[in-house]
Each structure stands twice: as structure tokens, then as C-alpha cells.
Amino acid sequence: MAELSLPFQSKYLPLKKFHDFYRRSMDEPEEFWAEQARHLDWFKTWDKVLEWKPPFAHWFAGGQLNASYNCVDRHVKTWRKSKVAIYWEGEPGDVRVFSYSTLYTEVNKLAAVLKDCGVGKEDRVALYLPMIPELPIFMLACARIGAIHTVVFSGFSAQALADRANDVGAKLLVTADGGFRRGKVIPLKQIADEALAMCPSVEKTIVVRRVNAPVDMEPARDCWLHDMLAEETPLVTPEPVEANDPLYILYTSGTTGKPKGIVHSTGGYLVHNYAAYQWVFNIKEESVYWCTADVGWVTGHSAIVYAPLAHGAAIVIYEGAPDYPTIDRWWHIIDKYGVTIFYTSPTAVRMLMGYGEQWPQKHDLSSLELLGSVGEPINPEAWLWFYKHIGGERCPIVDTWWQTETGGFMISPAPGIERAPLKPGSATLPLPGINADVVDEAGKPMPSEERGLLVIKKPWPGMLLGIHGTPERYQEAYWSRFPGIFYTGDYAVKDKDGYFWILGRSDEVLKVAGHRIGTAELENAAVSHPQVTEAAVVGKADPIKGDSIVIFARLNDGVSPSPTLKQELAQHMRNIVGAMATPDEIYFVTKLPKTRSGKIMRRILKAVANNVSIGDITTLEDEASVDEVIKSYHELKQTG
Numbered sequence: 016m017a018e019l020s021l022p023f024q025s026k027y028l029p030l031k032k033f034h035d036f037y038r039r040s041m042d043e044p045e046e047f048w049a050e051q052a053r054h055l056d057w058f059k060t061w062d063k064v065l066e067w068k069p070p071f072a073h074w075f076a077g078g079q080l081n082a083s084y085n086c087v088d089r090h091v092k093t094w095r096k097s098k099v100a101i102y103w104e105g106e107p108g109d110v111r112v113f114s115y116s117t118l119y120t121e122v123n124k125l126a127a128v129l130k131d132c133g134v135g136k137e138d139r140v141a142l143y144l145p146m147i148p149e150l151p152i153f154m155l156a157c158a159r160i161g162a163i164h165t166v167v168f169s170g171f172s173a174q175a176l177a178d179r180a181n182d183v184g185a186k187l188l189v190t191a192d193g194g195f196r197r198g199k200v201i202p203l204k205q206i207a208d209e210a211l212a213m214c215p216s217v218e219k220t221i222v223v224r225r226v227n228a229p230v231d232m233e234p235a236r237d238c239w240l241h242d243m244l245a246e247e248t249p250l251v252t253p254e255p256v257e258a259n260d261p262l263y264i265l266y267t268s269g270t271t272g273k274p275k276g277i278v279h280s281t282g283g284y285l286v287h288n289y290a291a292y293q294w295v296f297n298i299k300e301e302s303v304y305w306c307t308a309d310v311g312w313v314t315g316h317s318a319i320v321y322a323p324l325a326h327g328a329a330i331v332i333y334e335g336a337p338d339y340p341t342i343d344r345w346w347h348i349i350d351k352y353g354v355t356i357f358y359t360s361p362t363a364v365r366m367l368m369g370y371g372e373q374w375p376q377k378h379d380l381s382s383l384e385l386l387g388s389v390g391e392p393i394n395p396e397a398w399l400w401f402y403k404h405i406g407g408e409r410c411p412i413v414d415t416w417w418q419t420e421t422g423g424f425m426i427s428p429a430p431g432i433e434r435a436p437l438k439p440g441s442a443t444l445p446l447p448g449i450n451a452d453v454v455d456e457a458g459k460p461m462p463s464e465e466r467g468l469l470v471i472k473k474p475w476p477g478m479l480l481g482i483h484g485t486p487e488r489y490q491e492a493y494w495s496r497f498p499g500i501f502y503t504g505d506y507a508v509k510d511k512d513g514y515f516w517i518l519g520r521s522d523e524v525l526k527v528a529g530h531r532i533g534t535a536e537l538e539n540a541a542v543s544h545p546q547v548t549e550a551a552v553v554g555k556a557d558p559i560k561g562d563s564i565v566i567f568a569r570l571n572d573g574v575s576p577s578p579t580l581k582q583e584l585a586q587h588m589r590n591i592v593g594a595m596a597t598p599d600e601i602y603f604v605t606k607l608p609k610t611r612s613g614k615i616m617r618r619i620l621k622a623v624a625n626n627v628s629i630g631d632i633t634t635l636e637d638e639a640s641v642d643e644v645i646k647s648y649h650e651l652k653q654t655g
Contacts, residue, residue, distance in 0.1 A: 033433040040447035051290040056089050058255040070494040072474040073259045074283030081253035083159035086324035090115040099329040102352050103148045106195040106335025125156035126251040128243045132219045136161030141185035143167045145194025146334040149223045150310050151320045161254035165264045168311030170611035173209035179266050180214045188217050193226035197339045204230040258282025264483050276483030277419050284422050287477030291424040292322035297431035305331035306358040313419040343374040350378040358387035362613045364397045369548030372404040388414045392517045394539040398439035416442040422477030425449050426515050441514045453509050458497040469507040470500045525554040525562040530595040540591035546574045553621040563599035565624040576603035604647045606640035
């Protein structure tokens with residue numbers, strides 16, 4: 016576990032302020048969270064901070080508030096009305112800027128459109144949109160009238176959209192004529208039409224014009240948004256909702272089985288995210304914040320829409336790919352808007368790292384004050400490159416661990432409270448109010464430096480209300496393994512300083528000759544080789560060992576694959592992890608198959624390695640990468 020001396024790090028930093036704050040959150044949790052809740056505006060104060068009937072938690076019971084009001088209305092009553100709320104940039108280079116006053120106007124307009132379509136409190140609205148301003152604005156408009164939104168990532172297929180819309184019982188679908196991705200037009204309306212043929216609950220569809228592509232419009236069902244907007248700005252009064260009324264339902268993106276509709280509350284979710292966002296990002300009035308995630312995932316919900324806008328922050332939203340039309344597109348955006356907080360995924364860091372530091376060096380990144388990592392464990396090599404070449408060796412990196420189910424950040428550095436020593440690859444410490452631990456199969460705490468299962472021992476405000484329509488599934492998935500304790504499904508280690516190291520999903524584990532090895536651990540070892548930029552590890556069925564280790568690796572630009580390099584990487588894996596980590600097969604590829612949100616589709620790689628059907632690939636960023644992987648696999652098999 017790498018440890019590094021950094022300019023903002025003190026080797027024996029006591030973290031007294033942080034630990035005092037954390038201790039109070041453990042000793043007096045209800046008083047602590049009530050104090051955090053008072054940073055929001057409530058129409059009615061809660062009767063009770065927590066009603067805990069395991070596994071169901073109701074936070075701020077009896078309280079009433081509105082998420083749209085907290086993200087928009089309260090700011091237009093202050094000097095922030097003239098402050099930038101959103102800098103939006105489309106992939107072709109078009110730009111739109113929204114002040115909080117402009118955002119207020121647009122949210123009211125779209126709320127009125129929803130009401131004109133017959134949408135009311137507790138109705139479900141499915142949003143299938145590209146990364147355009149209308150997506151977060153429609154989310155806020157739904158919240159304004161008490162409707163429940165479910166955002167479906169615009170990379171999903173028609174069947175996936177239909178499955179989610181049907182499960183939630185959507186009354187209305189909002190989509191666009193299309194979206195841009197790497198210069199191509201994604202025909203979202205066409206895909207939506209295929210889905211709508213399978214969605215009996217959807218009564219109307221609103222279509223946003225984005226790409227000016229011709230689309231089929233069903234007169235009795237489909238309406239163009241621009242035709243529905245009133246000439247005068249309507250004012251829609253925010254609907255008071257109970258703190259435990261659902262704000263949204265978001266479906267997890269598992270590769271197998273039926274996706275789970277995660278239900279998040281309004282009150283507890285907002286309180287958790289407002290507090291954690293301040294602790295982790297140390298947000299200031301002058302901050303310009305950019306989270307590169309897609310709004311279709313929980314990171315987009317919490318870290319693009321609800322938390323930063325509740326703070327009155329200025330945020331950046333970008334529509335397209337990180338390296339299109341040029342490799343330095345992201346660095347150009349940071350320079351252009353003076354981004355101070357930059358929050359992205361390790362996958363993206365490793366991809367851009369592979370292109371070399373000459374690209375960020377073309378731009379002035381001196382505005383950056385803080386960097387963040389989300390989505391998966393970040394390997395130390397990517398952490399160090401991020402720190403040196405993007406942060407200029409001056410910006411702390413907040414490596415955040417959380418999940419769709421947790422709603423908000425759970426384990427992370429918290430420079431907004433007190434700067435902790437950082438260890439590249441570690442998520443550091445649980446945030447205040449989060450009682451996390453690493454336990455064995457029996458639920459007993461593991462000794463330091465030993466791998467175990469990551470659990471949360473007490474309820475927290477951002478936790479899910481449940482799984483839509485299946486409370487028994489909620490109980491079984493998260494609470495049955497250790498009664499009264501939330502099972503995250505992740506492996507982790509706590510080191511001697513109490514720092515948490517997340518090792519990946521416990522169901523992403525290979526069993527090699529009796530040894531259980533996490534794929535994240537193997538991938539981290541592979542990318543620590545100086546010539547490897549990205550790696551994905553999968554298991555191949557082996558009649559003797561159970562699983563054999565297969566690595567698909569992308570090399571640094573200019574590095575040629577060779578049998579010698581393959582041998583070096585295999586030996587490197589033995590040296591880093593041990594003999595049990597020696598890969599049986601290594602394939603060098605120029606692309607790894609990824610979803611448009613940047614996640615490597617290991618399911619496809621596993622299918623290739625095991626010579627079975629790859630199944631649906633409609634969410635892929637570039638379907639050609641599948642052919643390239645298959646071609647490399649067969650060529651290397653033939654040459655041995």
C-alpha cells in the first residue's frame with residue numbers, strides 16, 4: 016500500500032478537528048444530523064430525526080421540504096441570482112450559460128409543461144436524454160411538482176429503457192431527437208420509439224430538439240418541447256413533500272439479473288449530500304466545479320445536480336467524449352472555464368494518462384485547487400500521474416467511495432473539515448456519521464492489513480429507502496448476510512492507520528487454485544507495469560484451478576507488443592501479487608470495450624475468453640473495440 020510524502024501532508028497530523036467532529040457524529044448521531052439538516056430550507060421541521068426499524072430507515076420523519084426549492088428558489092432570493100449556475104458545452108462546441116435566475120425560469124417552464132401533460136405528485140417520469148441542460152432541468156422540474164423521476168442513461172438500448180420504464184410505471188417519457196457522441200448522432204427518438212412499443216403505461220412523450228434530425232412523431236402521443244413552452248414564464252409553486260417521499264428511482268447497471276430500482280428519499284438524501292459535498296470538496300463561493308460523470312448514473316444525480324446546486328455552486332456540464340475531437344478536450348475545458356474542482360473516474364485518468372502528459376501541458380490548469388476520483392478504486396500509478404500532471408503537485412485528491420445505494424459519499428478525504436495525509440490508492444477514512452468497518456464472513460472485525468468485507472454498521476441519511484416494488488429483495492440483497500448491518504458487496508482492507516483500501520466487488524473475484532483474488536487487485540498490479548496504461552482481468556473456466564487469469568492490456572502510445580513484454584508483465588504480476596497471480600493468458604489490445612460512461616465491460620471480455628456469446632453491446636462507447644479484442648485474441652491464440 017503506497018504512501019507518499021506530499022506538500023500538504025504531515026506525517027503525524029493528529030486530525031483533531033476531524034476526529035472530534037467524527038466522534039460527535041457517532042456519540043450523538045441524531046443531534047449531529049439535525050444540525051446538518053438545518054443548512055437546508057424546510058417548509059415544516061421534522062418531528063423525529065430517525066425512525067429505525069431495520070432494515071428500513073425514515074430520516075427527518077414528519078418534515079416537509081422540496082428539492083427544487085433548495086437547489087434553485089432559495090438562491091434567487093440572494094445575490095446568487097446573478098451567479099452562474101451552469102456552464103454547458105456541447106460536443107460540437109456550442110455553449111449555454113445559466114445564471115441561477117435563468118435556471119429558475121427554465122425549471123418553472125418545464126414544471127408547467129409537465130403539469131400540462133397531466134403529471135402530478137408521485138407520478139413517475141422517465142428521462143432518456145443526452146447530457147444537455149434539459150436533463151438536470153427536467154429533474155428539478157419533476158422534484159418541483161412532487162413527481163418521481165427515473166433517469167435512464169442515454170447509452171442504454173430500447174429494451175433496457177422499456178424494462179426500466181415499465182418497472183417504474185412511467186406515465187411520461189422525455190427524450191430528444193438525438194445526441195452527439197464522437198461526431199456521430201445517436202438516434203435517441205428512434206430508440207425511444209422502439210421502447211415505447213413495449214411501454215403501455217407511457218401516455219405522452221416530450222421530445223427535445225438537439226441535433227435537428229428528422230424523427231417520427233406520433234401525433235396523439237409525441238410533442239416537441241419547443242411547441243409546448245409558454246410565451247410568458249409561468250410560476251409553479253414548489254410542492255411540499257414529506258422527507259421520506261421518493262425523490263427519484265435509479266436502476267443499478269448490473270451485467271446479469273434484473274436491474275434493481277434504487278429508491279432515494281428527498282429529505283435524508285439532500286441532507287447527506289449537502290453535508291458530504293461540503294466536507295469532501297471544500298466548496299467556496301468562487302469555486303467552479305466539474306464532475307465528468309453522466310447524469311444517468313448516481314454520481315450525476317448527487318455530484319452534478321442535487322449537491323452542488325443546493326450549495327449554489329457554479330458547475331460545468333459537458334456533452335461529449337473526453338478525447339473528441341482532440342485528445343486535450345477536457346484540459347481545454349478546464350482552462351476555458353477556470354475549473355477549480357475536477358471530479359472524474361480512474362478509467363478516464365488512465366485513458367488520458369496513456370496519451371501522455373504533453374496534452375495537459377498545452378493548457379493552463381493553474382485554476383485547479385482540488386481533484387477527485389470516483390467509480391472504482393484508483394491505482395497508485397494513476398493517482399500519482401493525476402496529482403503531478405493535472406494537479407501540478409499542489410492539489411489534494413479526494414478518492415471517494417460510495418454506491419448507488421448509499422446515495423452520497425461514504426469514505427473519502429474531507430479537506431472541508433481538515434486535511435488528512437493522503438495515501439495514493441486509499442479512500443482514507445469514513446466521513447462523519449458513517450460507521451464503516453471491514454469484517455470476516457462471520458461479521459467479526461478483521462485485523463488491520465487483512466482483507467475482508469466492507470460493511471456499514473449504522474443507518475445514514477442518504478441510504479436508499481428500498482428497492483422499488485420488492486422490499487424482500489432489499490432485505491435479501493443488503494441486510495440478510497449480517498443482520499442489522501448493511502452489506503456493501505465490496506472487499507476492503509483497513510491499514511494500521513485506519514485508512515480504508517477498497518479492493519473491488521466481492522462478486523468480481525477469481526478463485527485460482529483455492530486462492531480468492533479480486534480483479535481490481537490484479538488490474539492494479541498490471542497497470543503498475545510502466546508500459547501498461549489500462550488492463551482488464553477476467554477469469555476463464557479451468558477444470559483444475561477453477562479460474563485461470565486472463566489479462567487484456569492496453570499499452571502506452573508508442574510501445575509495441577511482443578512476446579518479451581508479455582513475459583515481463585507475467586513476471587511483474589508474480590512479483591506484485593504472488594505466484595497465484597501469474598496470468599495464463601495475456602492479450603495486448605488498442606481498445607478495451609467500455610460503456611459510454613467509461614466502465615470497462617468485463618462481461619464481454621469474459622465472453623471472448625470463454626468463447627461464449629457476448630450478448631447485448633448497445634451501451635458500448637465504440638462497438639469496434641469488441642471486434643478488435645476478438646481479433647487480437649484469436650491472432651495471439653494462433654501464434655501462442
